[in-house]
Amino acid sequence: MFSIGDFAALGRVSVRMLRHYDAIGLVRPARVDPVSGYRYYAAGQLPVLNRVLALKDLGFSLQQVQAMLDEKVEAGELRGMLRLRRAQLAAEIDASAARLARVDARLRMIETEGHMDTGDVILKSIPPLRVAELSAPASSYDGADITEALTPLYPQLQQRLAALGITPVAPPLAYYLPDPHGPSDESITVHAAFPIGGAVPADAGFDVVELPPIPYAATLVHHGPMAEAFRTGQLIATWIDANDYRTVAPGYAREVYLDCPPDQRKWVTEMQVAVNPAGA
DSSP: OEEHHHHHHHHTOOHHHHHHHHHTTSSOOSEEOTTTOOEEEOGGGHHHHHHHHHHHHTTOOHHHHHHHHHTTOOHHHHHHHHHHHHHHHHHHHHHHHHHHHHHHHHHHHHHTTTOOOOTTOEEEEEOOEEEEEEEEEESOSSHHHHHHHHTTHHHHHHHHHHHTTOOOSSOOEEEEEEOTTSSSTTOEEEEEEEEOOSOOOTTSSSEEEEEOOEEEEEEEEEESOGGGHHHHHHHHHHHHHHTTEEEOTTOOOEEEEEEOOSSGGGOEEEEEEEEEETTO
């Protein structure tokens, strides 16, 4: 038998919490001294305490926990519930980390307002390009919406190209078009593409598209994760305005992924925005 203090230490909970669990009938002491009123617990009660704490971490109220304990939830079922909750928490952490990165990037952008160097923007002509591509709808041109829709397309496309023995002839790229059939006026279609050459069977499992040439493209190389690509996009926008050009509708940048190591902080991406001289 263990005193309430020792049992609390073994279970990594507070004595106050154990007293509360006793008061509501959730985890009763194994024995209470009739004279002193001291509570004593047995090692065999630790699994019950573990279940209580696990179910609490899953978001259940103490009343719900009591009901589930009365129903004697099996260990396997509880493990499954915990794994699901763990996956949910991990996704929430990833989403929060991505939001924090975007906030940091916006803050850095604000701090450099008025001091942006657009000297590295290059105006060039982009030749026509034949690509294999997969596409998907996205809710908007927001970075998180694009990432969710675009990211799964590249491994699918790579697998289908490899199955046909087709090797891309240039780095992968992405481009975006409005989706007039989407649920809102912000809906777009994302296109994940690899430049290719040679013949492709009709049932390849992907589309083959001839991208037209871009006579004038304001281009700039972006270094870092695509979550921060808006910074490079704003530099291009500043250059376009300062040099008396106008964007060509729909105005979305084409992204050419020059180098994509596992660490996104080391990504190198050329952003290309179609423009025309003012008055053209």
